[in-house]
Amino acid sequence: MTQLWVEKYRPKRVAEVVGNKQSVQQFISWMRSWETGRPQKKAALLYGPAGVGKTSLVLAYGNEHGYDVVEVNASDWRDQEHMKSIVGSSSQQLTLQGTAKRIILVDEVDGIAGREDAGGLSALRRIIDETRVPIVMVANNPWDQRLATIRDRSLLIEFKRLSKTDIISRLREICRREGLECDEQVLRALAERAEGDLRSAINDLQAIAQGKKKVTVKDLEALGSRNRVKQIFEALRIIFNAKSLRSARAALEGLEVDLDTVYTWILDNAPLQIQRLDELADAMEVLARADLYLARMSREQKWRLMRYAVPLMTGGVALSRKTKPKGFVKFSFPDKIRFMQKTREERELLQSIARKVAAQLHLSSHKAMKYMVPFLRVIASSSTRNAEALAEYLSLSPKEVEYLAGKPLEAVAKASRGRRGGRSPSRG
């Protein structure tokens, strides 16, 4: 029986917690306020992406300062009764050592906010009001509407994704303690893959290091790719094959991709997956509606519209498709996203030019892009002198000037020399 490294190397002391120094400090001073008297907020809500040390910090603090940490998970408090009997009782009694040194750790509060909550959250709210010991909640997404009353009662502490450097140094430390030889390149690749999630990085490392003394780049292949595209393929498969609205909706749960992107994926794949034209028309109709909601959501910041947009774009599409295409039709990568990726560098360059123009000419960058940039292109490509003057006036980088000119600067120089040499009439 091998122990999971994430457990084995969980920080024992606060100083070992990787990254998020400010959040750690915030937590420590909140705990101090409990130790020295009355805290302003009786609960703390640690939030941020998975695997960045939220739970670890609480456990490390408890371990280091001799606290009894009572941990409850989503499964322990499906309903009011469980909530009261575990968290409620625990928040009113001393520890079995006869002291009040206890921290109650409620993991995944956002997870319970959903389907299975039967009064658990409101019970938790009352418990926070009356607790005599610190209650720490952990969530990935603290902004759920149902968590509002709990947010008001809690000190919010944000945790961010960990930097690659932090992850690499922790992985290196683990390798050292495991007596494992590991290429620097492998560590870098693992950190890259993890996207700021130390837990998954450690799990990956353990997976490829299983039973080895040395890990090389070749071993990385064993991991396959756990990237976002794979997740979205899975979600699409569920959506298009769903038999009910509910199951189609559930496809988006836990998907770490923004709604607009998911929408594009569904939109682009619908014509491939739905072959009967009347059914496709129905699907496009609901997608169009969903699109309207999505647009209003972002324009007017009315996030409540999500509850209409999501069922339409998932369930609506699922139910429109009544006949399955013959054989397997594979899902394709949306053209829009591919195009956007391809043109990303260009768009960024353009944006940066527009911003510089906007600042210099007191315009909005939108207007600068629309009305100025076309002329600047002409000016920049006309002669080296003009291009240089423009670069100086707008403090453009060489790359930006070249982009405006549409060709390398030497080419501009050559072209303008050629024109002068040919004594061609100047074209104003």
Add this chain to the structure above:
Amino acid sequence: MSFRMRLPSADYFSDLVKAIHAIVDEGTFQITSESIRLVAMDPAHISLVDFELSNSAAEEYECSGEMKMTVSISELMKFLKRAKKGESLILTYNDETKKLSITLIDATGSRERTFTLNTLETVETRTATPNLTFDAKARVNTDAVKDAVKDSSLVSDYVKITIAPEEVIFLAKGELGTVQTKLTKMGATVYDIETDKEVWAHFSISYLDKIVRPASELSDEMVMELSTNKPIRLGFPIPSGKLEYLIAPRIEGE
């Protein structure tokens, strides 16, 4: 490594497990050549059970080495509930297959039923019995305590337990009213008190109730040990074994 234990009464073992089940759903038995022992806290970390049954309780006892066996107490309970009066019990555990067999044999030996339970992975936890000292100790009648707890539950969620040199008092106060039970030394309910001062603390009635009720089937007398505002220890003497609980008190003051 393997372990085998034969007990004369399946019923009795079932009562013991029921008493453990009062506070935990899952627990790890430490099995040695001397005894089987389970120390576990409830999920809220308010109570702790310390159970031990030594090999002298068994008709046959074989243990080839120290091992740990983690089981779902609720599942184990389900099987043991099937035991009939007069049946004896054989527990067998194999450390490699991680399976626990529960064999029930009737008095004549004509029927033998075997249930096999998959055990769980043992998670290393730091459940250790806390080091506590107690200022007062009282030996009392279990049913009297059971009644006192039941009565208190009519008005409150908490009961104040006081052990004084001459008496043991249960006092519950609620919006509805108060309930007091006084058990006097040298009566039929209090067998002995060892203390030179008065000590007290408040305890959750639901915890007291879920512990004392099943334990009252096992022992007519119980030992209560207490210091002011400290956890209480409830001991239920059982033949060739130990069944003790700790319950943490309520946090007092503002």
